Amino acid sequence: DTAVSQTPKYLVTQMGNDKSIKCEQNLGHDTMYWYKQDSKKFLKIMFSYNNKELIINETVPNRFSPKSPDKAHLNLHINSLELGDSAVYFCASRLDPSTGELFFGEGSRLTVL
């Protein structure tokens, strides 16, 4: 039973389209994250939620909108996709927001043509 699951795993779309990536964790954690990993493997934090409350909102274009319907889910919606949005997006969860480690999903590879 996968702890942190993301769907879809692969996403290929055209510029200008809108797409969503879903994330669910069954670990009972209160804290969830979205990270973007670029082609050079650099991991950039995008958003973080504690029990449905937005805690971290890094400098991310407002075309990106997270949504947490409950503490087990954190979805990412992207409007008007651009070439530079092509990346692997990772969802992660964490038990303790101060000391705990992150548990990662397998990633969602987004390719914008």
Added chain:
Amino acid sequence: AQSVTQLDSQVPVFEEAPVELRCNYSSSVSVYLFWYVQYPNQGLQLLLKYLSGSTLVKGINGFEAEFNKSQTSFHLRKPSVHISDTAEYFCAVTPGNTGNQFYFGTGTSLTVIP
């Protein structure tokens, strides 16, 4: 603010040789430190973590790391590498007094040569 520096972007090493991957951090507060491994086309997996106590931390797959507060370092070591250790390795830090922040270094690509 906190930051993490991984000095080596690529480390080639022969099979069964020892390896050290370097990580330095900067922070004005106490931090907790982590090493993650990412195999090709997979998510990140925790190798080990330092929260408190003994400065030598042992992790999975024979890896260990030593926390050095005076040198603000947390280098990862393995005495004898295998082909299967070929992967990307990330050092990470989280400040202990504020919530949610979790910073990663830029990664070190370890390639084990047969």
